[in-house]
Amino acid sequence: MDNTKRAFMDKDFLLDTEEARILFHKYAEDMPIIDYHCHIDPKDIAEDRNFDSITELWLGGDHYKWRAMRQCGIAEKYITGKEDSRERFRLWCRTLSQAVGSPLYHWSHLELQRYFDCDLPICKKNADRIFDLCNAKLQSGELSAKKIIRMSKVKVVGTTDDPCDDLKWHKTISEDKSLGCRVIPTFRPDKVLLIEDGGFGDYVSALGKAAGVDVNSFEDLKKALSARIDFFAGMGCKSSDQSTVMFPCDRISEAECERIFRNGMANETVAEEERLGFITEVMLFLGKEYRRHGWVMQLHFGVARNTNSRMFEAVGRDTGFDRIHSDAPIESLAAFLDELDKTDSLPKTVLYSLDPSMNTALDVLAKCFNEEGVCGKVQHGAAWWFNDNLGGMKDHLRSLCEQGVLGNFIGMLTDSRCMLSYTRHEYFRRILCAYIGRLCADGELYWDEENLGEIVKNVSFNNAMKFFGME
Known part of the structure; x- marks a missing residue:
């Protein structure tokens, strides 16, 4: 094993053998990406969304980060609330500095390096500097x-x-x-x-409307899904x-399924x-x-x-x-x-x-x-x-x-x-x-x-x- 001490998250991050370095830099690093499962809102892509701040981009909707912040005793208003974005970012940086060994620590630094050309360690003392650097780049429109x-x-x-x-x-x-x-x-x-949910009937009705099918039976439900x-x-x-x-x-049986479906649509108890x-x-x-x-x-x-x-x-x-x-x-x-x-x-x-x-x-x-x-x-x-x-x-x-x-x-x-x-x-x-x-x-x-x-x-x-x- 190569025991040479390396710089923090440098180009050979995690690549501890010569073979690994060859495989990554020559065969993996420049390959494109197929992200076949994500939860990005397509509206953001369609409208080419620009983000107001790094706080919005990093903390908005990310329950991975929210869990870590709660474990550090941070008030919920700074996690899912609408408090001052700079203060929320400071608290996130404070959290991350404690989360050593976490994938969040690695991911966040990779994101900072790749998208903001910033190799500053994320910590309390660097929070304001990173906040200002990232926001300047976001507000320039470079990262829509x-x-x-x-x-x-x-x-x-x-x-x-x-x-x-x-x-x-x-x-x-x-x-x-x-x-x-x-x-x-x-x-x-x-x-x-x-089917046990109180909103099942309303959802099925909405599905039928989207499909152009009046859903009054289990067979109708299958037709709507197929459409x-x-x-x-x-x-x-x-x-x-x-x-x-x-x-x-x-x-x-089909008959049993039909009966159960009707009970669900009527908000009756389903065993x-x-x-x-x-x-x-x-x-x-x-x-x-x-x-x-x-x-x-x-x-x-x-x-x-x-x-x-x-x-x-x-x-x-x-x-x-x-x-x-x-x-x-x-x-x-x-x-x-x-x-x-x-x-x-x-x-x-x-x-x-x-x-x-x-x-x-x-x-x-x-x-x-x-x-x-x-x-x-x-x-x-x-x-x-x-x-x-x-x-x-x-x-x-x-x-x-x-x-x-x-x-x-x-x-x-x-x-x-x-x-x-x-x-x-x-x-x-x-x-x-x-x-x-x-x-x-x-x-x-x-x-x-x-x-x-x-x-x-x-x-x-x-x-x-x-x-x-x-x-």
């Missing part, structure tokens, strides 16, 4: 939404969109031929599964994305077994529709939502109070995939678990479902949410190498609401190259630069382009 995308070499952005969305901002973006990036919708049907899927496909959609805790797969049966039938129908369109089915699971009920009441969902769910759904997930596969209805699928203890189980499960001519039809998706850190990515890569085929992996995503988060792709690529480089340096892997360089390029970009049909 579209300019950030171009300078990041992003070729595809996959946003996250409700089936009821009219996708008007995507249409506006598609008419801009100068962007150099495709911004496509992703079908996110979570709300149609919430919206057709619409999304016409707007360039290539995948779905769904968040769920479990994957129930106990089939129920737990009925709810699970309804979810099973909807998800199986959706899986077949995705297969019909050649879409990728992305499944996120293992999340316990809104753990702090007091804060949920105060600031709402998606604000930093979710956690890892303790129940691993591997058996029901396997049954769900098998049910689709029985009728050749299983689409290409990406599985993301919030529980890192499921890494090996997911990599083994993925190998059970294959298709001739498709490399890695079922993927164990990138280390996600609480796992997209140095240790989590290494563990994910180790499991993938040991149980799967690394060369088929579709690589990183941002899963972010922040326009600057494209540096997470660089972070991942550095970790990927460091992992492979270390295997070579330790004599565990033969140093074939041409072959390993090709794997790095494919995992960084090419595999995802092919998997999602973007080529």
